[in-house]
Amino acid sequence: MRTLCFWFGIAAAFLCGLAEPAWGYAVLCVLSVVQLALLRAPGASVFLLLHYATVLTYFSIAPAMQIADDVFFWDAGVISAPAHSQALTLLLLYMAGVELARLGMPEPLVQHFPARTPPSEPQMAGVAHPVLLLLSGILAAFAALFIRPDLNFIARGDVGGNEPGVPIDFIFYSTLPKLVVLMCFVALAIHALRHRTVWSWVSAGFALVLSAVAANPVNTPRQILLIGLLPLLIHLLGRGRRWTLALLLFGAIAGLGPVLNLVSRGSFWGETLTTFPYSQDFDAMFIVAGILERSPDPELGWGRYLLSAFSFFLPRDLKLYPDFDPLGWPSILGNFSQANLSLPPFTTAFLDFGLAGPVLFGLAISACARYLDKLVDPRGAVSGSYLCALVLLAAYVPFMRGPILGWGPFAASGVIAAAFAGILSSRFRRPRPAAAPYVPGMT
Numbered sequence: 001m002r003t004l005c006f007w008f009g010i011a012a013a014f015l016c017g018l019a020e021p022a023w024g025y026a027v028l029c030v031l032s033v034v035q036l037a038l039l040r041a042p043g044a045s046v047f048l049l050l051h052y053a054t055v056l057t058y059f060s061i062a063p064a065m066q067i068a069d070d071v072f073f074w075d076a077g078v079i080s081a082p083a084h085s086q087a088l089t090l091l092l093l094y095m096a097g098v099e100l101a102r103l104g105m106p107e108p109l110v111q112h113f114p115a116r117t118p119p120s121e122p123q124m125a126g127v128a129h130p131v132l133l134l135l136s137g138i139l140a141a142f143a144a145l146f147i148r149p150d151l152n153f154i155a156r157g158d159v160g161g162n163e164p165g166v167p168i169d170f171i172f173y174s175t176l177p178k179l180v181v182l183m184c185f186v187a188l189a190i191h192a193l194r195h196r197t198v199w200s201w202v203s204a205g206f207a208l209v210l211s212a213v214a215a216n217p218v219n220t221p222r223q224i225l226l227i228g229l230l231p232l233l234i235h236l237l238g239r240g241r242r243w244t245l246a247l248l249l250f251g252a253i254a255g256l257g258p259v260l261n262l263v264s265r266g267s268f269w270g271e272t273l274t275t276f277p278y279s280q281d282f283d284a285m286f287i288v289a290g291i292l293e294r295s296p297d298p299e300l301g302w303g304r305y306l307l308s309a310f311s312f313f314l315p316r317d318l319k320l321y322p323d324f325d326p327l328g329w330p331s332i333l334g335n336f337s338q339a340n341l342s343l344p345p346f347t348t349a350f351l352d353f354g355l356a357g358p359v360l361f362g363l364a365i366s367a368c369a370r371y372l373d374k375l376v377d378p379r380g381a382v383s384g385s386y387l388c389a390l391v392l393l394a395a396y397v398p399f400m401r402g403p404i405l406g407w408g409p410f411a412a413s414g415v416i417a418a419a420f421a422g423i424l425s426s427r428f429r430r431p432r433p434a435a436a437p438y439v440p441g442m443t
Contacts, residue, residue, distance in 0.1 A: 002038040006099050009034065010092055017092075021084035022067040025285075028088070029060035036246050046238040046376050047369035050393060051098060053246040054400045057253045059091055062282035073283045075337040076290050083293035087285050087347075090358050094346035097362025101370065127191035127382055127425045130203040136424060137184040137210045147173060175224060175413035181207070181214040182228030183391070183414070183421040187382050189232055191425075223398045223407065227414040230397065231390035238393075239378055249397070253281070284342050284401055291343070295331045301352040309348055309404035326351060327403065344402040369393070384422025391418040 009031030017024025035052045039045070063084070065071070070078050127133060185207035192200035211228070230249075237245035304321040311320040326332065326348070327341050349357035375389035391414040398407050 002035065003099065003103070005034055005038065006031070010096055014089065014092055017085050017088040021081055021088055022064045024085065024088045025060050025064035025067065028092075029056060029064065032056035032060055036243070040242050044242075045102070045369070045373050046234060046393060047366070047373055047396065048098075048102070049238065049242055049246060050234075050249070050396055051400075053249045054253075054397050055091075055095065056246075057250050058282060058284055058401055061254075063088075063285040066282070066286060073280055073286055073338075074341070076286075076294075076335055079286065079289045079293055083289040084285075086292050087289040089355075090288065090347055090350050091285070091344075093355060093358035094349075094362040097359040097364075098366040099362075100359070101363050101366035105370075127187055129424070130188055130191065130200070132424045133184040133188055133421060134203060134207060134210075136420070137181040137207055137214075142214075143177070171409045171413050171416075175409050176416060178211075178214045178224050179228050179410075179413045179417035180420060181211045182224070183231075183387060183417040184424075185211045186228070186232045186235075186390070187387065187421045187425050190235055190382050193236075223410040226397055227391060227395050227410050228417075230394035231387065231418075234376065234390050234393055235378055238376060253397070280338075284344050287336075287341050287343060288347050290335065291326060291332060291347070294335045295326070295329055298326070298329075298351055300354060303352050305348045305351045306345070306404075309345070310408070342402045342406070343404075344400060345404055347402075348404070365396075369396075382422065382425040384419045384426065387418035387422045387425075388415055391415055 009027065013024045013027040013031060016027045032052045032055045036049065036056070039049050039052070067081075067084055072078050185204065188200070188204040188207045192204040233245055233248060237248070301321075301324050304324045305326065308321040308324040327343055332341075346358040346361050349361035351357070353360060372389045372393055375385055376393065377386075380386055392411075395407070395411040395414060398410065401407075
């Protein structure tokens with residue numbers, strides 16, 4: 001039923017998009033809501049839940065409103081309808097690839113994956129030593145302040161891109177310390193929810209205070225909050241209260257995101273409340289359409305565009321294929337007033353492999369997410385693999401928004417922090433004694 005509904009909705013969105021792009025995005029909005037409703041079973045894919053919540057927020061409602069009102073960003077003017085239709089086609093091809101990877105998978109039933117552990121089933125081990133996590137959080141949060149204070153609380157924009165070691169410095173002295181503290185809080189919060197002792201709640205609360213100080217939401221990019229705190233929501237709500245998770249994700253991005261944007265960077269970027277709800281946080285498909293309309297047809301990269309984007313952590317002179325950067329083309333820089341543009345990765349795949357690129361890219365992403373879905377078990381022990389799976393699923397939200405260059409340091413720091421917190425959570429955990437096997441006739 002869900003699969004049939006999806007393919008019907010994709011066809012309807014494509015046909016409506018050819019006639020009027022705003023109608024195509026409106027159909028995509030309805031399709032996303034319906035898919036979220038059909039994914040309400042606790043055993044269904046957490047990745048697909050996040051996928052459709054992200055599409056609903058960034059790629060359906062916002063473009064439909066912008067196109068209907070002829071809104072434009074970055075002094076680029078109004079984009080033509082054919083360019084918007086082509087941009088919508090790329091998005092639909094990517095979504096088709098995501099669903100193709102799911103063909104043949106059985107639809108889970110509600111009773112196959114209970115949201116809560118039955119009372120008769122013993123709770124899995126939580127965190128071995130909360131003190132180790134708290135100490136590591138304290139060190140990570142405040143040691144970097146004294147080592148590189150110029151990078152620790154950097155917001156957004158130019159981080160000194162002419163320096164060769166900036167990507168590594170930005171990861172280790174800015175994003176990683178904050179995310180270590182946030183992941184320690186996530187581990188301790190899971191521990192407290194399972195054991196419900198006074199000490200577990202106190203340690204989780206203390207870790208929350210540390211994370212609030214370290215993350216500094218006013219000056220820190222929101223990707224840190226997404227990748228650091230969304231894992232806890234996925235753990236709590238991803239298998240059970242799925243509507244709540246989707247609504248929280250939608251509300252946080254559609255409402256809280258632009259508000260934080262205005263509070264933290266309003267004076268720097270010249271934003272005012274008159275732009276709301278047409279915030280620059282929702283310009284992704286506008287940029288895609290603008291690039292398709294105003295740049296010449298580039299040669300196929302055959303993977304070089306993606307390799308260039310994913311080599312964000314290398315020094316500039318060692319970066320793979322630095323010339324294959326669509327946002328650096330003269331035709332793009334000459335048509336947009338803003339150089340820090342967002343390019344969704346399925347567009348980069350299109351530049352590499354043509355129309356097959358978004359399909360193949362969605363297929364690969366969804367195939368990897370099938371493995372992550374298997375790891376997300378709220379009944380399992382807190383470990384590095386479990387926390388890394390939560391982080392990678394959470395990182396999908398800013399990953400879809402793009403660009404990869406802006407997303408990469410946060411995702412890399414989140415995975416490192418999750419692995420670190422997971423090692424501290426499980427390294428010194430004492431195994432539970434195995435229960436004696438039951439022998440009939442024994443009393």
